[in-house]
Amino acid sequence: MKNHNGIKILLILAIGIFQNGNAQTIDEIIPKIEIPKVATFQQPNIINTTNGIQTPKTPNIYNPNLSIQQRNQLLIQQAEQQMQQRRIQSRQLVQEAISEFHNPTENINYNLPNKAHLKGTEYYRKVYKELSAMNKNDYSVKDITFKVENAYFENKLQKEKFDLTIKQIGDFLLEKMDELNYDKNSNVAKNFILFQFFADTLQIKKKDLKHLPMKYDFDDFMGKKDWSKMFVTKLLRTNTGQCNSMPRLYLILAEEIKAEAFLSFSPHHTYIRFQDENNKWYNVELTNQMFSTETMILNSGFIKAEALQNGLYMRNLTKKEQFAHMLTELSNGYIHKYGYDEFTYKMIQKALELYPNLITAHMQLSNYNNLKFEYVCKQLGINPRNKKDLQNIRNYPKAIALLKKVQQEYNLIDNLGYEFITETQYKNWIISLQKEKGKQESKNIKETFEIKLKQNIFKN
Amino acid sequence: MKKIILILLFFTINSFAQDREKLYQDAFKQLTEMLENKQEINFKKAVFLVENAYLVGELDTIYINKQIHFLKTLCLGILKSRTLKYKEQDIQEINKYASLFSVMKDTIPMINQAGEKFIHLPFTYDFNDSFGHTNWKNMFVSKLLETKNGNCHSLPYLYKILAQEIGTTAHLALAPNHFYIKHHSLENGWYNTELTSGIFPIDAWLMASGYIHLKAIQNGVFMKALTEKESIALCLVDLAQGYQKTEFYDIDFVIKCADKAIEYFPNYVSAMILKAEAKGKKIENYLATYNKDFSSVNNFPTTRKLFLEIQNELTQIHELGYRQMPEDMYLNWLVSLKKEKEKYTNKKINTFTKPN
DSSP states (O other), X not given: OHHHHHHHHHHHHHHXXXXXXXXXXXXXXXXXXXXXXXXXXXXXXXXXHTTTOOOOOOOOTTOTTSOHHHHHHHHHHHHHHHHHHHHHHHHHHHHHHHHHHHOGGGGOOOSOOOOTTSTTHHHHHHHHHHHHHSOTTSOOHHHHHHHHHHHHTTTOSOHXXXXXXXXXXXXXXXXXXXXXXXXXXXHHHHHHHHHHHHHSOEEEGGGTEEEOOOEEOOTTTTOSSOGGGGOHHHHHHHSEEOTTHHHHHHHHHHHHHTOOOXXXXXXXXXXXXXXXXXXXXXXXXTTTTEEEOHHHHHTTSOOOHHHHHTTOSSSOOOHHHHXXXXXXXXXXXXXXXXXXXXXXXXXXXHHHHHXXXXXXXXXXXXXXXXXXXXXXXXXXXXXXXXXXXXGGGGGOHHHHHHHHHHHHHHHHHHHHTOOOOOHHHHHHHHHHHHHOTHHHHHHHHHHHHHHHHHTTTTOO | OHHHHHHHHHHHHHHHHHHHHHHHHHHHHHHHHHHTTSSOOOHHHHHHHHHHHHTTTOOOHHHXXXXXXXXXXXXXXXXXXXXXXXXXXXXXXXXXXXXXXXXXXXXXXXXOTTSOEEEEOOOEEOOTTTTOSSOGGGGOHHHHHHHSEEOXXXXXXXXXXXXXXXXXXXXXXXXXXXXXXXXXXXXXXXXXXXXXTTXXXXXXXXXXXXXXXXXXXXXXXXXXXXXXXXXXXXXXXXXXXXXXXXXXXXXXXXXXXXXXXXXXXXXXXXXXXXXXXXXXXXXXXXXXXXXXXXXXXXXXXXXXXXXXXHHHHHHHHHHTTOOOOOHXXXXXXXXXXXXXXXXXXXXXXXXXXXXX
16 A cells, blocks of 8 residues: 555656656656655563563462462452552542642633634644744745745645746836836836836736736725735735735845845834935835835824834834744734634744734734633633722732733833724824825935936946 | 232132032032932932032022922822823822923912912923023023023923922933923823923824934934933033033043943933034144144044044934934924924823812
């Protein structure tokens, strides 16, 4: 049976290679598979494994050399031994019952219920394992993004298709750069074509290729009903997206055409930053396709000085920090699909290890702490929202410790300078972005770019 | 006879200068002791040490203490008479902050024991000589107490002193040419109290002013709640600035003050500028002894070295995100807060009270 399977695998691999029409011989490519040998068990030498202590030999009652009397004696002995054992066991049981009665918390589960048995969680565990093993300073944004989205879709997405789409867009952009006579060695020119891909209608007439501007999708823009709304695969499919998927696609495409661009946070928002030859930084706001100024971002009114001092917003994320951010997206998908459990906590912890002030991870951690505390309270029959009732947790040190954790995390988030924004406030802000007088300023920046690019200043 | 008078005059001037020097040295010593944990940190004491040194020991401490005592009593009175609509556990502290604000910015009717009616008027912003150019005393808390008119230096200082008096803390915070107050509450986290206009602006007011570089915020040059030691570092720079107002002074003392301030508040740009400018003067003095002007700065090893240091320091200041803000621009911006009150007011902070 095993051999049979092995042959099947070989056949499939062989077909794959023939399809590619590769000249290499099969022997070169297929790693020599060693068929695992069934381990033969050596009978353990009892005397050796027990450090020379011999196990006491019990006399065998079926020994034909024994007399009936001896045999009966032995039987009585054994029966007494068994009775003795049973007495000890029942005493233990009673003691356990008594101790439980005195200490009811023994039955309380201080961990959130494990969701590992739910269908599909295995994909998340697999991706988490893969991500954990990766180099956090050198990776492909494209690959990780795919893994994260694929975990949500239970491994049903096709990597080849995704890669091909990205490659086609990359080729399209490079070709367009040629057509527009942009310098393909200039980081600014590359970033500008990326910006145009999102903002303008780009066309290569001779090939009859056309790409229309991407639009902000106001419908369920926080992915509450459908988390996959946040995904790059959704953006590619519909040409509409939001502040998560658009900058992410930008980064993936930047990776593809080898442009340098950075991700940056503002409250509940991400945008792109890149630098020109004179070390000037530009902020690209993809949701309204504008170049925004720092003042515009600050003027939203949601950013506290402490948040900036603690590195929450408005700075380039390092590779490692961006990795942490993508980890929280993995955990976020898991949360939206299955909720919180100890595995969620593991993912959050990992993200915070890489980027200790990552605010999204802290929010998740805070939710986790809350849920855990409420879960324990429920088991104890305490209503945590009732101040008087809450007093009753004083008898349960572990519950008190959990409450302390909840409060500590609240304080930490406060001290980091995070400011709570309601969904309406956020939506109004996004809408205001589209209308903002900053449009003029953005237009000016864009025009200067166009003039510069036409003058080929970026060309060497 | 004439000679005698001249000699006498000379002696008095001399002893006057000696007193002054001694007071400055003593103030420096005491402030340093506070920083080095050899003396308890006392912001009120620090501020008045500085003012007294400038006034050559003529600070009217009796009057000041009486005034502060009166304001403290007023604060405690308000504290007793009202409670805020605020639900978190730190309500006692928040009540204190609110009472401080009322004493600084509200008109409060009072009745004394004899049954006479009084009105306590708010402290106001003095647009004349906001930077103490004509008279350095205009920066002082003692001047504010005397005239009820102050600026963005003396108003937050007095607020902080009163906070200390009623047993709480207020944090000073910096903006370009400006000081304001930061408090922390459980409900809203950090929030600002702006005493020049008497409102609670959100951070965007300062950030979007266009005068603060993002880097300066990120580096904590501006808009950071200062610790007690950092506040003492501010006093050290105040001390040196007052010291520089006379015609003859010891540049090294100025540098000493700046260095000590930087030691405990590394990103305090005013201290860095003070130091760089002092070094500039040192170069000038040195060159003057050789009858040379600044163009020959690189011809002497001493001045070349100093000049290099200054350049490094200025680069560092620039790197931190500091940009100079012209004074008239500052005043316009300050007024803007009142004009754009709606946009920049922190609507979460209020002083609505519920009756006790």
